Amino acid sequence: MKKIVTAVFFIFLGVLILSFPSFDGVKVFAQNEINPPKVEIIFFYSETCLHCQAEQKFLDTIQSKYPELEINRYLVSDSDSKKLLADLLAKHDAQMYAGLVPITFVGEDLILGFNNENDIGRRIEQSIERQLNDLNPPPEENNNKVSLPIIGKIDLTKYSLLVQAVILGFFDGFNVCSLGALVLILGLVLILRSRPKIILFGGLYILVTAIVYGVLIFLWYQLFYYLAPVLKIMNVFVGLLGIAGGIYFLRQFIKSRKSDIACDGKESKIVSKHSLKIQKAFQESGGIWGLIIGVFIFAAVITIVEFPCSAVIPVLFAGIMAHAKLSIAAYLLYLVIYLFFYMLDEIIVFLIAVFTMNIKLASGKVMTWLSLVEAIVLFGLGIYYLVSIF
Template identity: 50%
Template sequence: MIKNFSKWLLIATLIFITAFLAFAVTVSASEGEVELHFFWAKGCPFCEEQKVFLEDLRDKYPDLRINDYSISEQSSIDLLTGFIEKNPDAERYLGSVPMTFIGNNFFVGFNQEIGQRIENAVIRELSGNDNSKEEDSFSLPIIGDINVQDWSLGALAITIGIIDGFNVCSLGALVLILSLVFTLKSRKMILLFGGLFILITVVVYGLLVFMWHQLFSVLGPHLLAMRVFIGLASFLGGIYFIKQFLKFRKEGPVCESAENKIISNATKKIEESFKSKKGILSLLGGVIVFATIVTIVEFPCSAVFPVIFAGILSQADLSLGMSLFYIGMYLFFYMLDELVIFLVAVFTQKIWITSGPFMTIISIIGAAILFYLSFYYLFVL
């Protein structure tokens, strides 16, 4: 199954590259002219910076028409008032400059981040997306109806993070560490080694998600290619989780990567370390290496969720700080089930783990979410 999914991931990557090359020129080939309205004032340093930026934007996108207005003129103020009437959310910024309107979007002020958001809005308009707000909803097993307009990045981070967290391989690795630590018969040791395993897992997994986010941020201006990639990756991921669901129903949840030679060797070494009761520093080093290996090697098994989340997050035009906040939220809910198992082990000296039927249900919910995302990114946006 892992080999098959790796093939799917490779195919999706190749399709993405093809789509990237094919759609990189979409903007220049688009039909019709798009208008950008720029309101500025004399003596405003940010306005001067944006003027330079807009000149570069005009050269880059020949079909972009830039209209600039000085608010020192009454006719410009009247025009600005008209735009604000169409965009009520902009009313509280009346009097602020620079102010930019394009399609259904408005931008106040200017810096590098706002410039990127303006360019993204230009690309969306040129590619035929009028940014209209549609009421889209979908239904998930157990969860019920979800309206896409209400499905914020926070809700997305929580939902996908929780489902991604029910990873048989990662849970199995934590249970292994806890069972080995139990032989030391010390609550402090359970807290130390179990906590270290979870911490290293979060750090390594978080770095992998962040790397994908940064990659997508670089490719962000090519929005259409990004949507095709996210849509196709979601579709392939949905197929993978449907197969997982059918297999779990028949055989029960099983970690297929446990048969991987790298993980198998790492497991044997960590078991030998605890059985021989090596020094605490040696055991700590062993746990760090084991957690790192398991997290990296098993990443392809569930890569579709963090990769898709990183792609969606990169299109939200957020600051680096806010992006890290949402990645942190995703990681917290990704590790929530392991935190519960860990805390139960610390306080009760027993290992509790979710049931097989529950893991099976989670897999079909994950498939439903992925198929929805595929439909939304390929046919709605």
């Protein structure tokens, strides 16, 4: 029962990942910020008309009130103005008003005459406000809301990059290859029964793994940064990647139900090869610096080799950071948070080894069910991104 509750809890956390905004929605918003829609007023007046003078003053007062308003004024006695007025009157089927002033065209509306700001002035403002509302329709119903039992509806878009960094890093951290490599290092050092050496070699492995993994995420970040203009293609790519990742972790879950989770394929051979080398280095005790270099290379190789096994999550995180257009300081902050939660399980194993001189791990069943949770989360991500392109 406890394991079921734990799995449900992780699934709930995984749902929060769907707070990623649609690339297209942000693109439209950015375009509106750069080129805000306008309502045009075309005002025809005569220099000798008192009503025209009153409307001139009224238009001056509302200009600052409506930044989206563009006011063009034409002296009706000019030949070019007469032609424009005739065309507009014909368009509105109002040729009978030719020769009368003031005449005001507010977007698609024609308003004849002017008396004061409370009567015709109010009609002009109502026309402006109505047409601005048409140009800036209220947002459609939020499709990022999901209904959860007991909790009810929640708006996924309100969750910050910080939450996404924590959740993605946490799920990404359950990597059997990397954790197994750390256990190997700690197991070899525990034979020496030296706490300082456990801290040195275990800490070095964790530090190198975090740095190399961070560099790999940064390279994906750079790729997404240059692909940012092709937003729909990015959505398709990330969506398909999510589906592929879901299939991969679902297969891992099915396989692990029959046998223990382990690295497989070419990655397993490479890991085994370098594991034998590092064991040999510890057995020969060729000097502290030789062991440090060996652990450094071992950690770097393991991190690079196992990266394709779980590339879906770090690639998604890199895409989110690139899309958010973060400052370098904010980018580094979120990356450090992600890496901390990515390494959290290994940090816990490391600290237990330091303080107890023993190695304790989660059961194989926990790792198995976490594979299923990851599959569910990644399927959800993939579907979300693919649907968002329509």
